[in-house]
Amino acid sequence: MQLKAYAAQTHQGPYLQVNEDGYDFDFDNQLYMIFDGLGGSGLGDTCVERLKQDVKQFYTQLSDDPNATMPLYYNPRNTLEENSLINSLLNAHQKIYQSNSDKPINQRAAASGILATMSESLLVLLGVGNCVAYHFRKGRLNKLITEDTLQFLSKDQFEYKFRTIPFSAIGMYPDVNYQLKEVRVSDGDQVILMTDGVYGYVSEEELAYTMTSAAPDLAFRVNSLLKLSNSRGNTDNQTIMILEF
Numbered sequence: 001m002q003l004k005a006y007a008a009q010t011h012q013g014p015y016l017q018v019n020e021d022g023y024d025f026d027f028d029n030q031l032y033m034i035f036d037g038l039g040g041s042g043l044g045d046t047c048v049e050r051l052k053q054d055v056k057q058f059y060t061q062l063s064d065d066p067n068a069t070m071p072l073y074y075n076p077r078n079t080l081e082e083n084s085l086i087n088s089l090l091n092a093h094q095k096i097y098q099s100n101s102d103k104p105i106n107q108r109a110a111a112s113g114i115l116a117t118m119s120e121s122l123l124v125l126l127g128v129g130n131c132v133a134y135h136f137r138k139g140r141l142n143k144l145i146t147e148d149t150l151q152f153l154s155k156d157q158f159e160y161k162f163r164t165i166p167f168s169a170i171g172m173y174p175d176v177n178y179q180l181k182e183v184r185v186s187d188g189d190q191v192i193l194m195t196d197g198v199y200g201y202v203s204e205e206e207l208a209y210t211m212t213s214a215a216p217d218l219a220f221r222v223n224s225l226l227k228l229s230n231s232r233g234n235t236d237n238q239t240i241m242i243l244e245f
Contacts, residue, residue: 007218020044039109047109096171110169129166197238
């Protein structure tokens with residue numbers, strides 16, 4: 001299954017001066033990723049840039065070699081691409097965590113994120129922290145990666161945007177907890193990846209409406225969702241990526 005269209009945008013948002021979000025891709029290896037950095041200026045943004053480089057480099061080395069020995073993780077039920085993606089995440093996590101280990105808490109950096117890759121028609125996604133991914137097919141929206149949230153742990157009626165908090169993050173703790181999801185994509189399917197600066201202010205109904213409404217291209221839909229989030233009072237960095245198959 002080939003990618004037919006692609007659009008992505010990252011922005012610091014209407015109030016912040018530094019963007020700790022980011023995205024990257026490798027079309028040759030069908031690798032796509034978004035990140036939401038933690039730590040503040042000079043920390044979260046630097047962490048995200050490092051993650052982009054480490055994940056792409058490590059994934060390319062493993063996925064190009066069908067006889068590669070998986071250094072950290074191996075599951076015989078997974079495809080080569082799937083095992084490579086998991087190992088790329090674990091390798092990047094270990095590097096960031098080790099660099100944090102001798103620093104005080106206020107100087108440590110980490111990131112939430114989603115990594116995605118293709119194995120023929122199978123889309124594989126890894127999610128850490130408070131990013132989300134949706135699969136959109138024939139007008140129906142299905143959440144693939146669920147954000148870390150306090151929604152089910154608290155009875156307080158505070159706004160949803162304050163409920164998202166990463167319980168795990170790349171580089172934060174010795175172990176990283178991740179979600180692994182697979183979806184068989186078909187012609188016309190779209191996959192949306194977002195950080196909380198977007199989904200925290202946009203409902204699923206509004207997301208579905210934006211994906212079905214008339215638009216000249218995917219970039220228009222991306223811009224529409226960013227504008228909608230900002231019109232609702234977004235104060236966070238924002239990243240969104242849409243893949244169309």
